[in-house]
Amino acid sequence: MVGSKKNTVYSMLILLPSLILLLVFVYGFIGNSFYVSLTDWGTGAALRENPVKNLIGLENYRQLFTGAIHERFRQDLINAIFYSLFLVAGTLGLGLFLAIMLDKGPKGENILRTIFLFPMALSFVVTGTIWRWIFSPKGGVNLIPTWFGMERGDFLWLSSREKVALFNWQSVPQIIAFILFVIFAFMLYGGWKNGRKTQTVWGAVLSGLMLFYAAVLHYLLPPILPYAEFHGFSLATVGIIIAAVWQYSGYTMALYLAGLRGLPVAMYESAKMDGAGDITYYLKIAIPNMWPITLSAIIIISHISLKLFALIFSMAGADNASTGHPSVLMYLITFRANNFAVGAAISVILFLMAALFIIPYLIQSYRARR
Amino acid sequence: MKKGLTLMITLLLLLPMVSVWAGGQQEGTATAEETETVAVPEVKLDYGKPSGDLEIFSWWAGDEAPALNALIDLYNDNYPQVEVINATVTGGSGVNAKAVLKTRMLGGDPPDSFQVHAGQELIGTWVAAERMLDLTPLFESEGWMDVIPEDLINLIGTENGIWSVPVNVHRSNVMWYIPENLEEWGVEAPQSWDEFLEIAEDLEAQGVTPLSLATNWTVNHLWESVALGVLGADKYDGLWNGELSWTSDEAVEVWATLDEVLEYTNDDFSSLSWQQATDLVVGGDAAFNIMGDWAAGYMSTTLNLEPGSDYSWAASPGTDGVFMFLADSFGFPKGVKNPAATLAWLKTCGSKKGQDTFNPLKGSISARTDSDLSKYNDYSQSAAEDFADNRIVGSLAHGVTANEGFMNDFATVMEMFLNNRNPEQAANAAQAIAIQNGIVSR
Numbered sequence: 001m002v003g004s005k006k007n008t009v010y011s012m013l014i015l016l017p018s019l020i021l022l023l024v025f026v027y028g029f030i031g032n033s034f035y036v037s038l039t040d041w042g043t044g045a046a047l048r049e050n051p052v053k054n055l056i057g058l059e060n061y062r063q064l065f066t067g068a069i070h071e072r073f074r075q076d077l078i079n080a081i082f083y084s085l086f087l088v089a090g091t092l093g094l095g096l097f098l099a100i101m102l103d104k105g106p107k108g109e110n111i112l113r114t115i116f117l118f119p120m121a122l123s124f125v126v127t128g129t130i131w132r133w134i135f136s137p138k139g140g141v142n143l144i145p146t147w148f149g150m151e152r153g154d155f156l157w158l159s160s161r162e163k164v165a166l167f168n169w170q171s172v173p174q175i176i177a178f179i180l181f182v183i184f185a186f187m188l189y190g191g192w193k194n195g196r197k198t199q200t201v202w203g204a205v206l207s208g209l210m211l212f213y214a215a216v217l218h219y220l221l222p223p224i225l226p227y228a229e230f231h232g233f234s235l236a237t238v239g240i241i242i243a244a245v246w247q248y249s250g251y252t253m254a255l256y257l258a259g260l261r262g263l264p265v266a267m268y269e270s271a272k273m274d275g276a277g278d279i280t281y282y283l284k285i286a287i288p289n290m291w292p293i294t295l296s297a298i299i300i301i302s303h304i305s306l307k308l309f310a311l312i313f314s315m316a317g318a319d320n321a322s323t324g325h326p327s328v329l330m331y332l333i334t335f336r337a338n339n340f341a342v343g344a345a346i347s348v349i350l351f352l353m354a355a356l357f358i359i360p361y362l363i364q365s366y367r368a369r370r
Numbered sequence: 371m372k373k374g375l376t377l378m379i380t381l382l383l384l385l386p387m388v389s390v391w392a393g394g395q396q397e398g399t400a401t402a403e404e405t406e407t408v409a410v411p412e413v414k415l416d417y418g419k420p421s422g423d424l425e426i427f428s429w430w431a432g433d434e435a436p437a438l439n440a441l442i443d444l445y446n447d448n449y450p451q452v453e454v455i456n457a458t459v460t461g462g463s464g465v466n467a468k469a470v471l472k473t474r475m476l477g478g479d480p481p482d483s484f485q486v487h488a489g490q491e492l493i494g495t496w497v498a499a500e501r502m503l504d505l506t507p508l509f510e511s512e513g514w515m516d517v518i519p520e521d522l523i524n525l526i527g528t529e530n531g532i533w534s535v536p537v538n539v540h541r542s543n544v545m546w547y548i549p550e551n552l553e554e555w556g557v558e559a560p561q562s563w564d565e566f567l568e569i570a571e572d573l574e575a576q577g578v579t580p581l582s583l584a585t586n587w588t589v590n591h592l593w594e595s596v597a598l599g600v601l602g603a604d605k606y607d608g609l610w611n612g613e614l615s616w617t618s619d620e621a622v623e624v625w626a627t628l629d630e631v632l633e634y635t636n637d638d639f640s641s642l643s644w645q646q647a648t649d650l651v652v653g654g655d656a657a658f659n660i661m662g663d664w665a666a667g668y669m670s671t672t673l674n675l676e677p678g679s680d681y682s683w684a685a686s687p688g689t690d691g692v693f694m695f696l697a698d699s700f701g702f703p704k705g706v707k708n709p710a711a712t713l714a715w716l717k718t719c720g721s722k723k724g725q726d727t728f729n730p731l732k733g734s735i736s737a738r739t740d741s742d743l744s745k746y747n748d749y750s751q752s753a754a755e756d757f758a759d760n761r762i763v764g765s766l767a768h769g770v771t772a773n774e775g776f777m778n779d780f781a782t783v784m785e786m787f788l789n790n791r792n793p794e795q796a797a798n799a800a801q802a803i804a805i806q807n808g809i810v811s812r
Contacts, residue, residue: 043775043808047475047499069802072782137638159640161789318465319586320640321785335469337778338495 030351033344037061042339053341060345066224073346074169076324078231080353083241083325084305090245091301092294095252100282102253103260113257116250124247128314131243132158135315157239158316158323163232170223174214181210236322240312247311248304252297259290299361306354326350410530412504413702415511417710421451424711426700427474427481429467431460433671437731441537444727445718452711457481475501480703482712487769488526488536488699494773494807496701497533503702504531505716514720517738521762525770526699534699535720538734541663541753542765543595543686543694549679551654559658559684563599563627566658566687570634573657580634582656584647589639589784590767595660596631597624599688603761610764610771612810616801625793632791645672652681660686662696662768666749667733677749685756693753693760696768697737772809779803 037060039053064070098116102109119127134140135157142153167175188203190196263286271281287294309327316323318332326346334343430438435458442454459467464485471484480501486492496502509515509532515523518536526534547559555576560566570580583589598606600623601614608614614621636642636650648665650656652673659665666683669675685692700719706712718724725736730745735754743751764770769777783803787796804810 043806045498045500047472047495047501049500069779069782069799069806071786137641154637156638156641159638317585319781319785321782321789322640332778335472336465337775338472339775339778 033351034348036341037344037348039341041341041344042337046338046340060342061349064342064345064349071229072321072324073326073329074229075231075234075321076326076329077349079234079237079324080306080326082233082237083244083308084302086241087244087248087305088298088301090241091248091252092297094245094249095254095297096256096287098249098253099256099260102257113254116253118250119247120251122247124308124310125314127243127247128311131239131246132315135239156236158236159320160235161322162235163230164235166230166232169229169231170225171218173224174218177210177214177218181207181214184210234322236316236320240308240315240323243315244305244308244311248301252301255293255297256290259293260286263289295364296361299357302357303354306350306357410504411704412506412531413508413713414709415507415713417713419451420449420708420711420714422708422711423453423455424483424708424715425455425457425481426483426485426715427457427459427467427471428485429459429461429464430485431458433667434732437728440731441718441724441728444724445715448718449711449714452708452714475499475703478705480706482706482708483700483702483715485698486534486701488534488697489764489770490773491769491777492526492534492699492701493528494775496703497528497530498773501704502533503704504533505535505702506532508535508713508716508720512717512720514738517722517740519739519757519762522695522697522737525695525762525764526697534701535716536697536699536737537719537725538729538732539695539697539737539757540734540768541693541756542591542696542768543598543689543692544661544663544665544683545595545686546648546651546659546661546665546669546681546683547657548651548654549682552657555657557657559682560687561690562688563596563631567630567634569657574634578654579636579650579656580658581631582647582650582659583632583635583639584642584644585640586781586784587767588644588647588661589788590781591662591765592631592660593624593628593784594694594766595686595689596628598692598694598763599686600624600627602688603692603763606763610809616804616810617797621800622793622797625787625796628787629791629793632788662765663749663753664733666747670747670749671733677747683749691760693756693762694765695757695762696765696770773807776803776807776809779807 036053038055038057040056040059041051041053045051064073102113106112136142137154137156137159138152141157142155145151145153184203184207186203188200188207191199191201191203267285267289268281271285276284306327308325309331312318312323312325312328313331318328327350330343330346330350333339333346426438426442428438438456438458442456445454446452459470461467464487467485471481474480475496486496492502506527509518509523514535522536522539523532526532526536545559552558555573555578557569557572560569566580573580581592583592597609601609601620605614605620609616609621636647636656639647642650644661644665645668647656647659648661648668651659652669652675663683666677666681669681670677675681684690700716702709702712702716719728720738722736722738722740722742725738726742726745729736729741730747730750733750735741735746735750735757739758741754743754746754766772766777766780772780780800780803783796783799786799787793801810
């Protein structure tokens with residue numbers, strides 16, 4: 001008993017320096033960014049020795065989401081969501097496919113494995129430079145049709161201004177309310193089915209509120225923007241997504257391959273015995289059994305998707321708004337325009353987006369350890 | 371499980387407290403009213419004999435390094451006791467260097483002198499931040515007031531002083547073409563945008579792109595040439611001194627003209643570098659290109675073309691007699707480690723010998739009107755003549771007329787315009803950012 005107390009003191013002492021450093025350099029600085037985002041630090045005299053900072057509350061955030069000149073931020077935010085979705089879907093899909101192919105133990109498996117994994121060793125800057133050449137409008141992939149005697153392709157991979165799946169920014173609150181309604185409705189259903197009273201009541205109240213907002217209140221309140229502003233999936237991002245998927249599918253392949261090899265052989269054999277084909281085995285048995293791997297892959301890749309800065313910067317340039325990402329915009333607004341407060345507000349929003357991915361993961365791994 | 375969550379929530383709640391504490395440490399007591407009345411510190415003319423180390427911060431690497439090195443060699447001949455440290459951060463027009471410079475200045479470690487675009491890019495950032503010394507005494511004692519054009523001195527100074535020594539002058543409003551090709555297509559360099567639009571029709575019918583364009587910033591570059599051509603020099607200046615509203619009919623007309631001109635450019639412009647846009651003209655795919663006169667350096671030096679015969683130039687349509695300039699310059703930051711050596715450096719930069727050493731290699735012209743023209747090539751000689759007797763206005767895309775905040779926001783407005791091609795909306799947005807960045811008052 002005495003010994004364990006002593007141990008606790010020792011371990012606390014050993015942890016203390018890194019805890020303090022962490023508090024100051026991570027949480028303190030996050031806090032400071034948050035504070036800066038609430039001020040008006042920027043414009044002309046921003047770089048004075050003692051810059052004047054006035055607290056202006058959430059004005060910077062309001063401007064970002066509803067101000068006329070921050071249209072680019074809103075499109076970048078939409079881009080970020082699409083980047084994350086497609087990067088996760090692409091790397092998981094392709095990685096799983098490659099892993100299953102290699103799981104069959106083809107000839108030269110070792111070499112193939114290394115080849116698929118290699119792109120991950122490159123930095124985003126190298127990947128970006130290579131793929132910029134591949135996607136240049138008058139060369140690269142656009143030349144492929146000429147091999148078959150056809151016209152040269154004319155798709156502008158990185159600079160197309162076309163957008164698809166357009167929606168009006170004014171209806172974003174309605175869309176969010178509807179998504180929340182669906183989530184709360186599931187909560188209600190789950191509570192009702194399992195006979196949990198509190199969950200049922202909360203689910204009913206919240207889903208009702210959201211439905212009321214989406215169906216009625218939204219039309220009564222003034223719109224968040226005085227005019228319609230259309231955003232959508234920018235086709236120029238396809239090039240960036242392909243390059244990023246190329247770089248990271250080797251990594252998900254390695255994860256899945258380890259997962260497949262980790263499954264007991266008996267599982268495969270008994271599935272075979274029961275007459276399951278390869279497709280049934282992978283689809284119905286292997287993939288569901290690898291759920292923990294899929295989950296951590298989703299979290300890692302979506303996390304990477306928030307850090308696409310270097311890839312976009314080297315591949316399309318920071319000024320190319322069609323491929324924009326909030327992190328690139330943050331750099332421009334902070335270091336080119338000296339608008340530190342607005343830059344801080346963007347980074348806080350990015351931080352919250354990252355937290356959205358990380359916190360469920362932390363909770364899950366904490367539960368698992370228990 | 372619950373404990374962990376509580377801990378996390380507590381930590382999150384603590385964040386704002388930490389931030390208030392951290393912010394409180396930084397907040398200054400100075401207010402805007404107080405600081406405006408403080409007298410501007412001037413440069414002293416005697417810091418003693420220069421010796422020790424001198425750190426020169428610039429983005430002149432690669433093609434531009436030989437010019438800087440020649441200037442440093444000249445400095446070392448005059449002041450052999452000083453060890454020059456050449457600190458360069460690569461990246462076109464200083465995009466990376468400026469960010470590094472900001473962290474160094476904020477960290478209290480200013481280089482002894484740094485390269486900066488003359489004009490509002492320096493004034494709006496570093497002079498507004500009160501981190502520069504007024505160089506008026508130096509200009510007077512060196513006699514630069516008489517040899518540097520007055521228009522130029524007005525653009526690199528404010529009523530409180532002159533803030534940097536220009537080492538070179540580039541021209542922004544130049545239209546480049548290949549005379550042989552124009553003859554073949556049966557057109558001549560247009561004198562106005564209306565004339566251009568007529569010619570463009572003809573060129574397009576012959577399968578030639580009338581005007582080649584490149585990445586984002588070159589569109590801003592084109593905008594300033596269009597604006598100067600449509601408005602004329604007085605009204606163009608009016609945009610920057612608040613005499614002409616950004617939402618006026620004339621200003622909307624600029625955007626409308628740009629909209630028409632953009633119809634006659636290459637579709638893939640956003641993916642090209644400015645050199646590739648020049649290549650389109652040289653290769654005969656495009657007729658004209660509007661670019662600063664570093665394009666002359668590229669064609670003469672890299673492509674080995676003869677100015678005047680292999681390639682030729684004219685002022686961009688409607689801007690004959692006006693010289694839209696941009697300049698690189700060096701200033702004197704407060705609190706430098708070696709003021710004596712810095713002063714000597716600025717003297718070298720502004721001297722006739724210094725400018726005539728640097729500029730022929732850089733492909734630019736001297737900011738002085740008394741330079742030795744025999745050292746320059748044909749293009750530079752013609753530019754120098756224009757510089758001496760033309761009306762001089764400042765460039766937006768290269769930092770003369772507006773601060774960095776406006777420049778960055780203007781690029782965003784341009785993106786918006788390229789997406790929706792709505793002149794009215796672009797004019798309104800430009801007015802909004804002009805107010806926000808203090809170009810015009812409310």
